[in-house]
Amino acid sequence: MLRTLAVATLIALSPVMASAQILWDAPPLVSHVAPSGLSLFLVSPQGGDLGGLVTFRHEAGPVGLGYRFAISDENGSSDVAFAGGVDISGFLARAVEGSEVDVMWWSGAGIGVGQESVVSIPVGALIGWSGQGGDVILSPYGGGHITLDVSTVDQDNVRLGGSFDLGLDVVLSSGWLVRFGGSIGDRDALALGVKIGS
Numbered sequence: 001m002l003r004t005l006a007v008a009t010l011i012a013l014s015p016v017m018a019s020a021q022i023l024w025d026a027p028p029l030v031s032h033v034a035p036s037g038l039s040l041f042l043v044s045p046q047g048g049d050l051g052g053l054v055t056f057r058h059e060a061g062p063v064g065l066g067y068r069f070a071i072s073d074e075n076g077s078s079d080v081a082f083a084g085g086v087d088i089s090g091f092l093a094r095a096v097e098g099s100e101v102d103v104m105w106w107s108g109a110g111i112g113v114g115q116e117s118v119v120s121i122p123v124g125a126l127i128g129w130s131g132q133g134g135d136v137i138l139s140p141y142g143g144g145h146i147t148l149d150v151s152t153v154d155q156d157n158v159r160l161g162g163s164f165d166l167g168l169d170v171v172l173s174s175g176w177l178v179r180f181g182g183s184i185g186d187r188d189a190l191a192l193g194v195k196i197g198s
Helices: 002-013
Strands: 037-044 048-057 065-074 080-093 101-113 117-129 131-133 136-151 158-171 177-185 189-196
Touching: 037 065, 037 177
Parallel strands: none
Antiparallel strands: 037 048, 037 189, 048 065, 065 080, 080 101, 101 117, 117 136, 131 136, 136 158, 158 177, 177 189
16 A cells, blocks of 8 residues: 555656657647737746747637747757647637636647657646736636647656646737746746737
């Protein structure tokens, strides 16, 4: 019994994967007000150092498809890793009980490639709200997602993980849209960026 408990504790405390690739799905940056078009981010992804992230959506809000591509050095090495994926999302409920609270789902598929490779399929949900203070519009959101990872790492090639996700989109009086996202849990990641163009 003690041996089983010890093994379970070690598994729970172990990282989601060997840090030989970066993971595409954290932070998700999918929100109830996700803008259409191109957004550019500085990102600190799971498995990588500071890098860059580009996202693109055909339509605003959680409808249709979104695309992303990230590049970063891998943790503890000078090797470059890449990650890319496609997400799909939609509303579960809008204006819950007459409020400005929206509930949405999202999923997708993507790959991270470095010294090792991992294919990740996430499924998540979040709650978001929007409000205005003066000329600034704030849209915070939070939720979580679980992810099935299939990796080339021999000792851990299939794994299920989970993360909590937080984010904030801010429309400034100048018209700039500043975006922030973060994930904690099996995928610790941060991103800060802006939407490009109108």
